[in-house]
Structures are given as C-alpha cells and as structure tokens.
Amino acid sequence: xxxxxxxxxxxxxxxxxxxxxxxxxxxxxxxxxxxxxxxxxxxxxxxxxxxxxxxxxxxxxxxxxxxxxxxxxxxxxxxxxxxxxxxxxxxxxxxxxxxxxxxxxxxxxxxxxxxxxxxxxxxxxxxxxxxxxxxxxxxxxxxxxxxxxxxxxxxxxxxxxxxxxxxxxxxxxxxxxxxxxxxxxxxxxxxxxxxxxxxxxxxxxxxxxxxxxxxxxxxxxxxxxxxxxxxxxxxxxxxxxxxxxxxxx
Amino acid sequence: xxxxxxxxxxxxxxxxxxxxxxxxxxxxxxxxxxxxxxxxxxxxxxxxxxxxxxxxxxxxxxxxxxxxxxxxxxxxxxxxxxxxxxxxxxxxxxxxxxxxxxxxxxxxxxxxxxxxxxxxxxxxxxxxxxxxxxxxxxxxxxxxxxxxxxxxxxxxxxxxxxxxxxxxxxxxxxxxxxxxxxxxxxxxxxxxxxxxxxxxxxxxxxxxxxxxxxxxxxxxxxxxxxxxxxxxxxxxxxxxxxxxxxxxxxxxxxxxxxxxxxxxxxxxxxxxxxxxxxxxxxxxxxxxxxxxxxxxxxxxxxxxxxxxxxxxxxxxxxxxxxxxxxxxxxxxxxxxxxxxxxxxxxxxxxxxxxx
Ligand SMILES: Cc1ncc(C[n+]2csc(CCOP(=O)(O)OP(=O)(O)O)c2C)c(N)n1
Ligand code: SF4
Ligand SMILES: [Mg+2]
Numbered sequence: 001x002x003x004x005x006x007x008x009x010x011x012x013x014x015x016x017x018x019x020x021x022x023x024x025x026x027x028x029x030x031x032x033x034x035x036x037x038x039x040x041x042x043x044x045x046x047x048x049x050x051x052x053x054x055x056x057x058x059x060x061x062x063x064x065x066x067x068x069x070x071x072x073x074x075x076x077x078x079x080x081x082x083x084x085x086x087x088x089x090x091x092x093x094x095x096x097x098x099x100x101x102x103x104x105x106x107x108x109x110x111x112x113x114x115x116x117x118x119x120x121x122x123x124x125x126x127x128x129x130x131x132x133x134x135x136x137x138x139x140x141x142x143x144x145x146x147x148x149x150x151x152x153x154x155x156x157x158x159x160x161x162x163x164x165x166x167x168x169x170x171x172x173x174x175x176x177x178x179x180x181x182x183x184x185x186x187x188x189x190x191x192x193x194x195x196x197x198x199x200x201x202x203x204x205x206x207x208x209x210x211x212x213x214x215x216x217x218x219x220x221x222x223x224x225x226x227x228x229x230x231x232x233x234x235x236x237x238x239x240x241x242x243x244x245x246x247x248x249x
Numbered sequence: 250x251x252x253x254x255x256x257x258x259x260x261x262x263x264x265x266x267x268x269x270x271x272x273x274x275x276x277x278x279x280x281x282x283x284x285x286x287x288x289x290x291x292x293x294x295x296x297x298x299x300x301x302x303x304x305x306x307x308x309x310x311x312x313x314x315x316x317x318x319x320x321x322x323x324x325x326x327x328x329x330x331x332x333x334x335x336x337x338x339x340x341x342x343x344x345x346x347x348x349x350x351x352x353x354x355x356x357x358x359x360x361x362x363x364x365x366x367x368x369x370x371x372x373x374x375x376x377x378x379x380x381x382x383x384x385x386x387x388x389x390x391x392x393x394x395x396x397x398x399x400x401x402x403x404x405x406x407x408x409x410x411x412x413x414x415x416x417x418x419x420x421x422x423x424x425x426x427x428x429x430x431x432x433x434x435x436x437x438x439x440x441x442x443x444x445x446x447x448x449x450x451x452x453x454x455x456x457x458x459x460x461x462x463x464x465x466x467x468x469x470x471x472x473x474x475x476x477x478x479x480x481x482x483x484x485x486x487x488x489x490x491x492x493x494x495x496x497x498x499x500x501x502x503x504x505x506x507x508x509x510x511x512x513x514x515x516x517x518x519x520x521x522x523x524x525x526x527x528x529x530x531x532x533x534x535x536x537x538x539x540x541x542x543x544x545x546x547x548x549x550x551x552x553x554x555x556x557x558x559x560x561x562x563x564x565x566x567x568x569x570x571x572x573x574x575x576x577x578x579x580x581x582x583x584x585x586x587x588x589x590x591x592x593x594x595x596x597x598x599x600x601x602x603x604x
Contacts, residue, residue, distance in 0.1 A: 041451070042450050042451050042452035042453075043450035043452060044450060045319075045448045045449075045450065048460075054462070057458050057460055058458070061451075061456060062450070062451055062456055063448040063449065063450055063451050063456050063457050063458075064448075064456070064457075064458045064459070064460075065314075065315070065318050065448060065458070065459040065460065066458070066459070066460035066461070066462060067311055067314055067315075067341060068311065068337050068338060068341050071307065071308070071311035071314075071338070074303070074307070074308040074309075074311035074312050074314075074315070075311050075312070075314050075315035075318075076315060077275075077301065077308075077312050077315060078273070078275065078311070078312035078313060078314060078315025078316035078317070078318075078319070078323065079315040079316065079318065079319050079448065080315075081273065081299045081301065081312075081316065082272075082273055082299065082315075082316045082319045082321040082323070083319045083448075083449060083450075085450075086319075086448075086449065086450050087450075103304050103305055103307070103308065104304070104307070104308050104311070106304070107303065107304035107308060111301075
C-alpha cells in the first residue's frame with residue numbers, strides 16, 4: 001500500500017492533545033513541514049509558550065525550551081545571540097505574547113532581533129479555561145466577561161501587527177488566518193518568509209495567525225471556523241504590515 | 250607575574266566575569282551597580298562578546314535562560330529591586346537545572362528604598378527567592394579581589410551542580426576602590442566543554458528539551474527529590490568560611506561582606522583592650538557553613554551577629570548553633586553601615602567593661 005499522507009519529520013510521533021477543531025494543530029503541521037522543507041530541523045531551537053501549546057516542546061521534532069509565560073522573545077534573544085548559526089522560533093498565544101509578554105515582544109521587535117515569532121491569536125485564554133484575552137473582541141463572551149467584553153470597563157483589544165508596525169525595528173509582520181485551505185496555504189507562505197528572513201539574517205519576523213478555540217468560544221468546530229473567518233477577520237484585517245525586503249529593492 | 254591594578258569593585262566584577270570566559274551579559278541599569286553594564290558594554294564590544302541592555306530585569310534573566318540553555322556562560326547584574334523582578338526567571342532556571350550567574354549589588358529596601366549599601370536581601374538570596382523548592386548557590390565577597398575571583402568560582406560551582414549561582418555584594422563593595430591582583434590564566438570560552446544538555450540543534454543526536462515542568466503524576470515530585478539530593482551534595486562539599494582568632498574566643502562575631510570588614514577592625518580594637526574576640530565570616534551564604542557553627546557552638550559562649558539589615562542571617566546562626574550559644578545582634582537596616590567603634594561597643598556590652 002502506498003502512503004499518501006503522514007506526519008512530517010518536523011513533528012514527533014507523540015499524540016497532540018488539542019481539542020477537536022483547535023487551530024494550534026494546523027499551525028504545528030505547517031511549522032513541522034517547513035522545518036523539513038527548509039532543511040533546518042537539525043539546527044532549529046524552538047520555544048514553547050505557557051498556554052495550550054506548552055506541550056509544543058514535545059510536538060516539534062527539534063531542540064526545544066519552555067520558558068516563563070510571555071518571556072519567549074527574551075529567551076530567543078539569548079539563544080540566537082549565543083548560537084547565531086541556529087534557527088530560533090518562538091511560538092506564543094495571545095495571553096502569552098499580548099498580555100504577559102507585551103514588553104518582551106515590543107523590545108525584541110524594536111531591536112530587530114533575528115528571530116521568528118509565530119503568534120496564535122485565538123482571542124481567548126484557552127489553557128486556563130476561556131478567560132478574556134487582550135485580543136478578545138468587544139462584546140465577546142468569556143469566563144471573565146460573561147455578558148460580553150464591555151469596552152467601557154474592560155477596554156479595547158490590542159492589534160499586535162499594527163502596534164509593532166509603529167516601530168522602525170521589525171523586518172516582517174503579517175497577519176493570516178487558518179479558516180480555509182486557501183488561507184492555510186497563505187499562512188504557510190507567510191511562515192516560510194518568516195523563517196527565510198532569519199536564515200538570510202534579515203531580522204525580526206512575526207506572523208500573527210488568527211486561530212480557533214472552539215472550547216473557549218463555546219462553539220462547535222464548524223461554528224468556530226465560520227466565526228473565525230467572519231468576526232475575527234473583520235476586527236483583525238489580514239495582510240502584510242511590514243516587509244522591509246520591499247524597501248530594499 | 251600577575252598584574253596588580255587599582256579597581257572599583259564593580260569593575261573588578263566585570264573583569265572577573267570576562268576572565269572566567271563569560272561572553273554574554275544582559276542587564277538593565279540600576280544604582281549602585283551601573284558601572285557593571287557600562288564597562289561591560291565596552292569590554293564585550295572589544296572582545297566580541299554579547300552585551301544586551303534589556304527592557305527590564307525580567308527580560309534580562311530570561312535572556313540568560315536562553316544563553317545558558319544554549320550551553321554558554323551567561324551573567325547579569327542588578328541591585329535589589331531588579332533582583333526581585335528576576336525571581337520568576339531564577340525559579341524557572343533552577344527548575345530546569347541550568348547554570349547562570351546573577352550578581353546582586355544590594356541596596357537599601359524594601360521598595361525603592363535608597364541607593365546605600367545593605368544586606369537586606371539575605372533571605373531572598375538564601376531561601377530560593379522565587380516560587381518552588383530550590384536554592385541558589387550564594388557567595389559573599391568582601392573585597393575587590395573577591396569580586397574579581399568569585400565569578401569564576403561561581404560559574405564552576407553552577408556548572409558542576411547545574412544550578413544558578415548568586416554573588417551577593419553590596420553598594421559599598423561595588424563602589425570602593427582596592428588593589429586587585431589579576432589572574433594570568435584567563436578562561437578561553439572555546440575551551441569550555443560542550444554540555445550534554447545544551448541546546449544547539451539536534452544534528453547527529455537525539456533532540457533535547459530544557460524545561461521546568463512535568464505534569465505527569467508523581468514525576469515532578471521525583472524530579473524535586475533528585476534536586477534535593479544535589480543540594481545535599483552541595484551542602485556537604487561547598488561550605489566556605491574564614492575564621493580569624495576564634496580558637497580562644499569568648500565571643501565570635503559573625504559577619505559577611507562589608508560587615509565582615511567592619512567587624513575585623515572591631516575585633517582588633519577588642520583584642521587591643523584584652524577581650525578574647527574572633528571573627529567568623531561566612532563566604533558561602535548558601536550553603537551556609539553550618540558545620541563550623543555546630544562545632545564552635547560547643548565551645549563558644551557568645552556569638553555576635555552583625556548585619557546591615559534588621560537581622561536575617563541571625564536565623565541561620567541560631568539554627569546552625571542549635572541555640573547552644575548565646576546569640577547577640579547588631580544590625581543597621583535601610584542603608585546604614587555599622588562602624589568599628591559601634592561594633593566594639595556591642596562587644597563590651599556582652600563581655601563587660603574593659604578587661
Ligand atoms: C505568571 C503566570 N501567570 C498566569 C499563568 C496562567 N496561565 C497559563 S496559560 C495562560 C493564558 C494562555 O492563553 P494564551 O497565551 O492565549 O494561550 P492559548 O491557551 O489560548 O493558546 C495563563 C493566564 C501562568 N502560567 N503564569
Ligand atoms: S482550549 Fe482552545 S486553544 Fe486550547 S486546545 Fe482546546 S481549542 Fe485549542
Ligand atoms: Mg489564546
């Protein structure tokens with residue numbers, strides 16, 4: 001029998017414990033494939049966040065480190081500066097990157113640190129049971145905004161790509177979504193660029209990926225996919241927010 | 250012949266760190282240790298090392314986590330408020346069994362406190378400091394020479410036991426100038442052996458994971474118990490102290506860092522007056538030199554603990570002597586520095602008028 005579909009060598013054989021319909025698995029697969037396609041698996045050091053993807057240290061088939069909540073970009077800096085020959089990526093959720101680690105990501109971007117950041121924006125704290133995230137949409141329900149996020153009391157969401165694009169530092173910023181096969185392929189392209197930029201010593205690349213959390217959103221996987229493509233994409237416009245390679249030409 | 254140079258304590262730390270083959274520094278300015286990042290930025294640039302001025306001490310300690318997990322000697326320095334911010338990171342680093350060097354040039358606290366020398370971070374340094382069951386190897390220098398030599402010792406101990414190490418100095422040691430004998434034997438960073446746990450890319454070997462968590466039932470308990478075994482080894486092998494004039498003493502002063510220098514002068518005053526007084530200076534604060542106290546407490550009737558705090562090390566002296574001796578205390582918190590006549594007066598109080 002001919003095998004036509006299997007796990008890329010960039011992922012381990014360990015069973016991933018994500019909920020049905022969770023976006024983390026899709027993005028893991030893209031990264032796992034890229035580690036092989038770009039032939040960087042054996043010189044890559046990955047960083048797993050604190051969040052549902054804390055177990056990414058078991059899922060990616062490369063050297064991995066698991067730092068404190070939000071501090072991935074600082075750890076990445078220490079790794080990359082001492083091992084410039086390695087490819088260093090930091091995988092982070094919205095609580096990790098846009099709440100706890102806001103300072104770390106801003107300063108890594110401002111320094112144009114030569115690292116690759118994958119930012120999974122599912123607008124919720126998945127790991128801790130669906131509390132409000134800095135990216136939770138106005139009016140969106142969570143376990144700490146049960147009647148919907150009240151912008152008068154709980155403020156507005158943070159748009160990370162737009163915020164980082166206000167800095168001169170970052171080399172590449174793009175926002176994608178993983179709701180349809182076409183958009184998954186677009187996400188892969190963005191992530192490939194983000195890794196290639198590091199390989200070519202260009203500097204800081206961040207790809208924000210809008211992603212589902214059916215469990216935290218209280219939706220079925222199908223509903224979640226739909227809501228992702230509509231409500232999330234509407235609030236967080238897709239596109240390239242910075243590409244310095246364009247300026248270089 | 251080794252070169253002798255007049256140096257600021259803070260500059261001696263920088264040269265000591267570089268002599269130890271460390272080529273990674275990340276830190277955030279804070280008085281009274283600003284001379285460390287300032288000189289480090291120049292020296293790292295000269296010798297091709299890494300200097301990063303970070304957005305916070307939180308970022309600094311996590312950069313160390315990354316650099317050290319990559320198997321490289323890495324250090325940061327700060328003063329009390331900054332060290333408080335680093336506690337989360339130190340806990341993770343200890344939990345991942347990674348060696349790093351942290352220097353605390355202690356100032357008056359709590360809160361923003363002041364920028365005067367203090368020893369009020371003793372509890373934080375010797376009780377782990379952050380969350381969880383862990384300890385950091387803690388060295389207490391009392392001269393510019395120590396500040397030059399201890400970084401190398403700290404790295405060696407940290408690597409031997411895969412544990413973070415701390416140098417607990419104070420603002421006075423950092424700011425004063427003293428002659429330092431520089432070492433002829435500089436550690437070449439390239440000569441340091443690759444660690445079997447370091448992250449470098451998995452080419453030709455199994456992939457490696459550096460982490461501090463284990464959610465499997467019972468596994469974290471096992472891991473902690475293994476770490477306790479390591480701590481027992483450190484306690485057994487690494488207790489360091491300096492004992493002066495203790496053999497015939499009716500009273501032994503216990504003091505580390507700046508207070509040991511002050512107390513040394515007080516001991517001389519007391520001896521001149523005919524008092525039998527000695528000085529016991531802990532060099533490792535963790536592991537505390539418990540054994541020598543256990544031994545001395547069988548003969549020494551009085552210990553006088555002198556600290557620039559409200560009294561923190563005194564707890565360890567009481568524990569180590571198992572309350573067999575009388576423990577007296579003289580402390581100056583909030584940036585106060587005791588003088589030799591002040592300490593001498595305390596000696597007189599305990600031992601009576603002039604002999
Ligand atoms: C210092 C600290 N505070 C809080 C937590 C608890 N905590 C764990 S994960 C998390 C939020 C995770 O949300 P996110 O980063 O969006 O990841 P997701 O699970 O949604 O992928 C929080 C608050 C922690 N581990 N450490
Ligand atoms: S809680 Fe949400 S983010 Fe976490 S695994 Fe489940 S679906 Fe994914
Ligand atoms: Mg999230």
